[in-house]
Amino acid sequence: MDDLDEKLRHARVNTDDPAIVAAVTALAAERTRPTPRRRRILGPAIGVGAALVLVGGGAMAAGGWAPWNITDPDISFTRTWTDVNGNFIGTCETRFKSDQFPTQEIQDAARAYLADLDIANMAPDAEHVAARLLQLDRPDDLPTLIAGAKVSDYDVRLVYGPQPDPSVTDAEVLQESLALKVSGALAESLLARWPSELSNGVESSSETQCSTDPTESPAP
Template structure:
């Protein structure tokens, strides 16, 4: 059974096939808005964790259930780095109120990894997923120290309503 923080848009959305994570252990979903409260889209990430000690998955679910996904915060530098990678760093204040692109020392070489998936909703959701997965890892490592060395791994598949309908999975 998957646990989720589901927003209104995400719950009503029909996703494409979940080919990389067909059976999710955890689900994180959220509706995204910019700094002016303009709707950007909904995203859902499905997570299949790799081997865990007995009981750790239940604790991971409890950790996720304790988070208000719609209000969860993430590092603005992650969003800045993602925007910089796609040549849109100047748009940071539109996505994060008060964020100043000049405060980040970012460098990027090469093109965007997958330009079809550079939507604002996906960029924000990626930053959220890094924060949630990091917090979950830290939380689990308290009870299972063997997970503190980066041993917590998972497969993650994300879909957003802003994704092109005919584009292959990123």
């Protein structure tokens, strides 16, 4: 057992959660790079170098929308995804809920920051897409989602081996990766403005649902 495995055993991290395993995979890649990189949020359950820790959870709807666990999100976003050829692959919504922002001012700033993002045109985190597809044992899907990309372009490796899950759609993989990018940018923005208030971090629950039915709208 290596040092990372030992630390994870004693950490409060559920390694049975596929999203957390994907985050750990990306974290392992980050730790083994020979050159420094900007630290960022790596997964919905692991925060590195930022104040916002997103604890993933909730149902994923492959064919239609299910009732939400988070019915009154603080912030949320919806995205319709296509592959590199423009073919529809799914619509997803991600919701964040946190009761732990220390002030209403910070909560309002988080909402304002998200509202100003051009989410419809933001690219997902390509390295996370590669890591997640490798973890799902679907590396050949990467060039259909990220133009010209292949898993070997990225320094990613599996920590716990492949965990195939056909219920996880390509749209969901892209949405997860976009959520990481959005939450990371949000965390850095808030931490820059309120370093003292957020020095101990902020936990926020998240829930994502995706539908492969192009005629459906997200459930309320």
